[in-house]
Amino acid sequence: MVKALEKAGFNVVHMCNLIPVSMTVGANRIVPTISIPYPLGDPNTPKEEQWKLRYHRVGVALDAIATDVTEQTVFKVRI
Amino acid sequence: MKKVICYVNQFFGGIGGEDKADQEPYIVEGVVGPTMAINAALKDAEVTHTVVCGDNFMGSNTEEALSRIMGFLEDKEMDLFIAGPAFQAGRYGVACGNVCKAVKEKFGVPVLTSMYGENPGADMFKKDVIIFKGGTGAVKMRQDVKVLTNFANRLLAGEPNRGCAVEGYFERGCRHELFLEDIRENTAAYRGVQMLKKKMAGEPYQTELIIPEKDLVPIAAPVELKDAVIALVTTSGCVPVENPDRIQSASATRWGRYSIKDMDRLEAGVFKTIHAGYDPAAGNADPNVLVPLDAVRAYEKEGKFKRLHDYFYTTVGTGTTEAEATRMAEEMIPYLREDGVNAIILGST
Numbered sequence: 429m430v431k432a433l434e435k436a437g438f439n440v441v442h443m444c445n446l447i448p449v450s451m452t453v454g455a456n457r458i459v460p461t462i463s464i465p466y467p468l469g470d471p472n473t474p475k476e477e478q479w480k481l482r483y484h485r486v487g488v489a490l491d492a493i494a495t496d497v498t499e500q501t502v503f504k505v506r507i
Numbered sequence: 508m509k510k511v512i513c514y515v516n517q518f519f520g521g522i523g524g525e526d527k528a529d530q531e532p533y534i535v536e537g538v539v540g541p542t543m544a545i546n547a548a549l550k551d552a553e554v555t556h557t558v559v560c561g562d563n564f565m566g567s568n569t570e571e572a573l574s575r576i577m578g579f580l581e582d583k584e585m586d587l588f589i590a591g592p593a594f595q596a597g598r599y600g601v602a603c604g605n606v607c608k609a610v611k612e613k614f615g616v617p618v619l620t621s622m623y624g625e626n627p628g629a630d631m632f633k634k635d636v637i638i639f640k641g642g643t644g645a646v647k648m649r650q651d652v653k654v655l656t657n658f659a660n661r662l663l664a665g666e667p668n669r670g671c672a673v674e675g676y677f678e679r680g681c682r683h684e685l686f687l688e689d690i691r692e693n694t695a696a697y698r699g700v701q702m703l704k705k706k707m708a709g710e711p712y713q714t715e716l717i718i719p720e721k722d723l724v725p726i727a728a729p730v731e732l733k734d735a736v737i738a739l740v741t742t743s744g745c746v747p748v749e750n751p752d753r754i755q756s757a758s759a760t761r762w763g764r765y766s767i768k769d770m771d772r773l774e775a776g777v778f779k780t781i782h783a784g785y786d787p788a789a790g791n792a793d794p795n796v797l798v799p800l801d802a803v804r805a806y807e808k809e810g811k812f813k814r815l816h817d818y819f820y821t822t823v824g825t826g827t828t829e830a831e832a833t834r835m836a837e838e839m840i841p842y843l844r845e846d847g848v849n850a851i852i853l854g855s856t
Binding site: 429430431432433434435436437438439440441442443444445446450452454456457461464465466467468469470471478479482483485486487489490491493494495496497498499500 | 721722723724725726727728729730731732735737740742743784785786787788789790792793795796797799801802803805806811812832833835836837839840843848849850851852853854855856
């Protein structure tokens with residue numbers, strides 16, 4: 429889906445946990461998430477922490493949209 | 508007697524070379540040029556008709572040419588369609604791919620062709636059509652026809668496809684289910700351990716799950732956030748609780764778009780996940796961990812980007828084939844374009 433959308437000219441950021449799969453499939457901008465069942469907020473942590481993590485990683489994804497890349501890129505996350 | 512219809516270009520159709528490449532498509536009964544060799548090699552099958560079309564006509568008026576050819580075939584009985592061989596002839600190879608794909612889609616009969624690996628038609632159509640690895644030129648006609656018709660004969664006799672490596676066609680990136688004899692050496696565990704032993708011993712081994720070569724798309728140019736109209740797409744199976752479009756929990760062929768207008772977050776009890784590939788507990792308790800609407804909205808309010816598109820798009824990514832995923836994404840595109848979306852955050856689970 430990432431490829432079909434990007435092929436059509438959309439700037440696509442793939443937020444996913446399985447980075448090697450995303451790389452193999454061919455996503456160009458990738459932002460890691462923390463797991464498969466809860467990509468953006470571990471339910472075993474306080475709501476506050478989940479929010480911080482989600483807010484941070486979505487911020488990275490937004491910045492990725494505005495970033496010029498020349499090859500498949502996995503963007504770094506801090507939390 | 509099974510019936511086979513063939514396709515050749517103006518050159519192999521015997522009407523001329525480049526000067527006749529604008530020839531409009533026509534159909535004749537029986538064989539023409541190389542289809543004579545195909546007919547001779549077929550067992551219990553015959554070439555009943557041959558379609559001929561100039562390569563330039565096909566190249567410049569593809570839709571028109573295909574629509575006329577489909578018209579010729581509409582009232583004909585056909586068990587198999589064979590185009591080419593096209594060797595290294597680029598326009599002819601692309602034409603064979605186009606015609607085969609159209610015939611397969613419209614009539615549902617098996618289609619075969621053959622061309623050289625560097626013929627652009629090979630890369631363009633190898634996923635859609637069985638394309639045999641052919642020679643560079645017509646001197647290989649005899650050999651290419653033999654490979655093609657050997658497979659055709661076995662196919663028409665209902666014998667199993669032994670896979671691209673054995674049969675000699677380009678890899679299509681799809682797998683066949685095959686039932687092996689019920690013995691210990693055929694179990695997945697035994698085969699896996701044999702492979703592992705070879706790998707540990709540094710010996711060559713053949714994986715059973717070949718990952719096709721990467722097929723990358725050009726990287727989209729950056730979008731300035733002040734101009735970014737962003738859409739959220741997810742393969743997490745997050746849907747309104749009643750799952751109104753009945754999206755399947757695995758091997759999805761359906762997708763949905765649901766309004767998030769005026770919503771600051773996805774509320775539990777209003778949205779849930781129907782994905783069968785992971786534990787839904789966390790996603791059901793707080794759908795924002797799947798589709799981060801709350802965080803995206805927060806940034807929108809801060810003015811970090813222009814605006815969020817009013818809908819999110821969703822399907823289930825487990826067991827879903829690449830072909831279905833591509834189709835679903837393509838179906839989403841008009842809705843995204845209509846609203847001027849230029850960037851997408853696509854979340855996968």
